[in-house]
Amino acid sequence: MSTFNLGLLGYPIKASFSPQLHRAALNDSGLQGDYQLYPIPPDDPEALAEMLARVRKRELRGLNVTIPHKQAVIPLLDKLSETANAIGAVNTISMKNRQLFGDNTDAQGFLNDLVHLSEKTSSVRKALILGAGGSARAVTYALLSEGWEVIIAARRPDQAQALKNYFSSNIEQLSALKLDIHGLADLSSTLIVNTTPVGMLSHLQGSPWPEDLPLPGGTALYDLIYTPAKTQLMADAEVAGLPIRGGIGMLIEQAALSFRIWTGKKPSTQKMLQAYLDAIQHTRQ
Structure with missing residues (x-):
């Protein structure tokens, strides 16, 4: 069975709930693997390049990217999706056809969750x-x-x-x-x-x-x-x-889209939401 070791590039990222979301997705999909945080300072381009090299070597099956690296990673990639190119930012990195591929799931994640307000x-x-x-x-x-x-x-x-x-x-x-x-x-x-x-x-x-x-x-x-x-x-x-809606739904939708890019599996957004709520409850205790 393949092992899906995944992670998030950013700095700082101590308060991220991404590990809980993706670990729930891995468990729901019956996949082995883990999701780790990789805090890479913006003034350390060598460390950033080394992380992407780990994806090329398949040591990592994919990475999310957050501030301040969403644009900095672009010159290090082989190809961008139409959406990532249009937005000018990458939040998801994977290997496709032996090429390091950059995508952006933020836009579609927002639209997927916006439907909850559309009828209003x-x-x-x-x-x-x-x-x-x-x-x-x-x-x-x-x-x-x-x-x-x-x-x-x-x-x-x-x-x-x-x-x-x-x-x-x-x-x-x-x-x-x-x-x-x-x-x-x-x-x-x-x-x-x-x-x-x-x-x-x-x-x-x-x-x-x-x-x-x-x-x-x-x-x-x-x-x-x-x-x-x-x-x-x-x-x-x-x-x-x-009518109001907060960003939790978009957070989960974009994460689920990234997960599908890496694994080909569509995880339960409801279970990812529960993992988020459990993590919030734990931080309050």
């Missing part, structure tokens, strides 16, 4: 994305590829413009992408997506939404943050009567 949004598919960093890239690509009109609202106009400039040569639906660099001027969206770290336990408390600006009615909120399970923005949106 109107038929007018217009999204307001808060933030213009790496997560915003994946969400923007996902929504544009599904025919949504997307507005980027970012505190740093240069970062928002850089995102649009990047997509100008990588995606056909650029006409559906607009920038709001003057402070949330367009509030006619049917979906608000927070891709910023504001509200995350380990980063910044509070909300990325302006205090003096009411949340618009008739919208739904998706917050990519999953710790805490309910951010301040989500709580405020709930009080305003908006």
Whole structure:
């Protein structure tokens, strides 16, 4: 029987729940193996290259990639999927046809979980994305590829413009992408997506939404943050009567997609969710 030794590249990654998710997936699929964390500092390119060499040698069957390596690994790979190339970031590495292959499951993972809010949004598919960093890239690509009109609202106009400039040569639906660099001027969206770290336990408390600006009615909120399970923005949106969803579902969906790339098996997302909930409960004890 094949052994599927897998792992996550990032720095730092002490608070990651990926091992619990993928160990549950391995167990559910009846596969032998393990999932380990590999903290590689951004100023150590040799260590990064050595980890990818382990995948080439099949010592590791696959790797996830998180901050700060999602873009740094690209020059070290042989081939990218269409999605990873369009987003400009890789979160899943595997061997295919003797080539080191980079993929990105964040975009599809987001779309897979967004269906839980889709029935609560109107038929007018217009999204307001808060933030213009790496997560915003994946969400923007996902929504544009599904025919949504997307507005980027970012505190740093240069970062928002850089995102649009990047997509100008990588995606056909650029006409559906607009920038709001003057402070949330367009509030006619049917979906608000927070891709910023504001509200995350380990980063910044509070909300990325302006205090003096009411949340618009008739919208739904998706917050990519999953710790805490309910951010301040989500709580405020709930009080305003908006349907809400946190990022736990996307975390699990993208992990399940990565697992399928490595193993060919479709794991139970319900069992992966339970593994996550058990891990959260353990950290609280």
